[in-house]
Amino acid sequence: xxLTAVRHxxxxxxxxxxxxxxxxxxxxxxxxxxxxxxxxxxxxxxICGGMRRHRETFEAIAExxxxxxxxxxxxxxxxxxxxxxxxxxxxxxxxENPSASIAAPAADQRPAQATVMxxxxxxxxxxxxxxxxxxxxxxxxxxxxxxxxGGSRLRDLCADGNVxxxxxxxxxxxxxxxxxEAPDLRAVELNLSLRNSALCEFHAFDNVLRMGSWNALxxxxxxxxxxxxx
Numbered sequence: 001x002x003l004t005a006v007r008h009x010x011x012x013x014x015x016x017x018x019x020x021x022x023x024x025x026x027x028x029x030x031x032x033x034x035x036x037x038x039x040x041x042x043x044x045x046x047i048c049g050g051m052r053r054h055r056e057t058f059e060a061i062a063e064x065x066x067x068x069x070x071x072x073x074x075x076x077x078x079x080x081x082x083x084x085x086x087x088x089x090x091x092x093x094x095x096e097n098p099s100a101s102i103a104a105p106a107a108d109q110r111p112a113q114a115t116v117m118x119x120x121x122x123x124x125x126x127x128x129x130x131x132x133x134x135x136x137x138x139x140x141x142x143x144x145x146x147x148x149x150g151g152s153r154l155r156d157l158c159a160d161g162n163v164x165x166x167x168x169x170x171x172x173x174x175x176x177x178x179x180x181e182a183p184d185l186r187a188v189e190l191n192l193s194l195r196n197s198a199l200c201e202f203h204a205f206d207n208v209l210r211m212g213s214w215n216a217l218x219x220x221x222x223x224x225x226x227x228x229x230x
Contacts, residue, residue, distance in 0.1 A: 002203055003202040004041070005199070009026060010028060013230050021060070026056070028220065032060075032061055033060055039218075045161070046076070054168070075166075078150050081147065083168030085136070093127070129184070147171050147174040154209070172190075178208075179210050194214075194215055196230075197217070199215075200214050201213040
């Protein structure tokens, strides 16, 4: 059966609490819920990472199912499918590359997307290459092993039917890396490509998950103004 992995809606970048959906993130996720209902999406299991932005994304999806009297399984929260600590990785990178620092954004504006992406590309690439292992609470290899544990459970659940996962870009990218047998730097690129509330599909074959589709936004096809990466 199919595992449908959803990256959370836009979180609150630049605020005191990143781990909550922005107003746009709630809207993206509600659009996704309505699309799922209108396209007869049914799930045997719902698994969420344990972070607030995962839970809130699921809550927005569940609103649509409840409004249309459609059943949705009670979510199970699996912390093995949490995102890595991006602040730790970025801070370690900026400590050795201070010129890459981005000024804190004002309340009504953000740094240019290309500027943020360059900084993230540098930080994640260094982390994936094995840097910072001694100074972070979780190194790249430990993060991969954690996602592998969670992914194994997801794969097993697919035996019961379609599974919905709500998690984060880094986690879904590591699942995709495993599915594609791709190198570490490809996982970084996959992570940075993934848009908020995007859908990715994996299929369980021969005791492994394989890639079906990546980074789809059918629920925002007419709202490109709502396509965000962070």
